[in-house]
Structure formats: C-alpha cells, structure tokens
Amino acid sequence: MATKTSKRAGESSTTVSVGIRIDPKIKFSLDIMGRLQKRSLTAVIEWAISNAIANQKVDLDPTVTLSLDFVIDRIWSTDESTRFVNLCFDMPQALTYDELRKWETIKVSSVFWYTRPDGSYDVGDEYINLSAVRSGWHSLGEHVEKYKSSTTVVPIYESQIVAL
Known part of the structure; x- marks a missing residue:
C-alpha cells in the first residue's frame, strides 16, 4: 500500500x-x-x-450494536500502536491471528500496564500504559515474530525493549 x-x-x-x-x-x-x-x-x-x-452494523456485545463508522471514530488514531490498542479493546473480534498474538503478548507483559507495588496489574483500557506501548512498539513486533512458533505466548520484559 x-x-x-x-x-x-x-x-x-x-x-x-x-x-x-x-x-x-x-x-x-x-x-x-x-x-x-x-x-x-x-x-x-x-x-x-x-x-x-x-x-455496516457491529455487535460489540449481545446488547450493543453500533455503526462501524461510530466504532472507527473511537478506534482511529494516527499512531499505529494507539490504534491497535483501541482496536483490541473496542473490537477484538476483528483481530487477525497475528494481531491477536501481539495483543496476548501485551496482556502478559507487565511493562505495558500500570502495576501495583507487588507487580500485579489488571488488564483494562484504564490500566494500559500507552506511552510504554508506543515506546516498545518496534521491539514488541520483533519479539512476537521471534516467538511466533512458540505454543505459548512469551512475555516481553523492559530489558528487551530498545528505544528508537
């Protein structure tokens, strides 16, 4: 393209x-x-x-149906990583396998979430650290590609993120 x-x-x-x-x-x-x-x-x-x-109508859950243009307005960002995270939260049913693998890696990697003092965290749109996702976006892609044949999702750690 x-x-x-x-x-x-x-x-x-x-x-x-x-x-x-x-x-x-x-x-x-x-x-x-x-x-x-x-x-x-x-x-x-x-x-x-x-x-x-x-x-085009989109069923967000069994009780909520919205027009696709309304949902796209909520998801769209000129920043690819932000757009991806928004898609993951707002329309996970639209994710491809490769996108789902990236999303699952984000979910199991504490570096992308606001954590509690004990290191635990919740997965939710109010808990994600978009700044960390943005700065680690390139490293995340390389990490997911490296472990694409793994039968389990492999977390990425802060020490593996290379700032661009």
Missing part, C-alpha cells in the same frame, strides 16, 4: 493508493454516478465506501 503526501506547504493530509479489480459493469456504473454527482471516480468510490461503512 503506497501513501502519497500532498505537496502543499503546511498541509498534512495523506492519501493511500489502493489497487482494486472491479467488474466492468460496476466501473461503468461508477463513471455514470460520477457524472450525475459531478464528482471524480475517486470521490464517488470514497462516497460509496463511506456510506457502506456508515450502514
């Missing part, structure tokens, strides 16, 4: 290029829709996807 940053001074907007294959009839339909809406093909596709996201 390629990113393209605007050339205008002071502008921080970034877009992502996505290559897709679509049926010729759908492409034709998008072209016609763009003509009717006086929008570019890209703008029509973004509009259609935004509408699909707004209409």
Whole structure:
C-alpha cells in the first residue's frame, strides 16, 4: 500500500493508493454516478465506501450494536500502536491471528500496564500504559515474530525493549 503526501506547504493530509479489480459493469456504473454527482471516480468510490461503512452494523456485545463508522471514530488514531490498542479493546473480534498474538503478548507483559507495588496489574483500557506501548512498539513486533512458533505466548520484559 503506497501513501502519497500532498505537496502543499503546511498541509498534512495523506492519501493511500489502493489497487482494486472491479467488474466492468460496476466501473461503468461508477463513471455514470460520477457524472450525475459531478464528482471524480475517486470521490464517488470514497462516497460509496463511506456510506457502506456508515450502514455496516457491529455487535460489540449481545446488547450493543453500533455503526462501524461510530466504532472507527473511537478506534482511529494516527499512531499505529494507539490504534491497535483501541482496536483490541473496542473490537477484538476483528483481530487477525497475528494481531491477536501481539495483543496476548501485551496482556502478559507487565511493562505495558500500570502495576501495583507487588507487580500485579489488571488488564483494562484504564490500566494500559500507552506511552510504554508506543515506546516498545518496534521491539514488541520483533519479539512476537521471534516467538511466533512458540505454543505459548512469551512475555516481553523492559530489558528487551530498545528505544528508537
């Protein structure tokens, strides 16, 4: 996935290029829709996807169903590690196996949590030390990759985290 940053001074907007294959009839339909809406093909596709996201429902638990765009607004951060932690707490059912392995490593590693004097801690969004996750993000990824074939989740310790 390629990113393209605007050339205008002071502008921080970034877009992502996505290559897709679509049926010729759908492409034709998008072209016609763009003509009717006086929008570019890209703008029509973004509009259609935004509408699909707004209409997608997410069951957070048996009693709470929200629109995906509402949940994404809660999860989204420009910081990858923060976004990941938010996803883990708000929509764990969307985690891939590799993401789940990283999350389970975070959960068993006290370095990422506010601990009690005896070293114990609770796993919850109010107890996670996002600053520690941010500073250890690269080391965490390498650690999880190193132990990916282990049948158990291996905690990472403060001494294993290399500050970047």
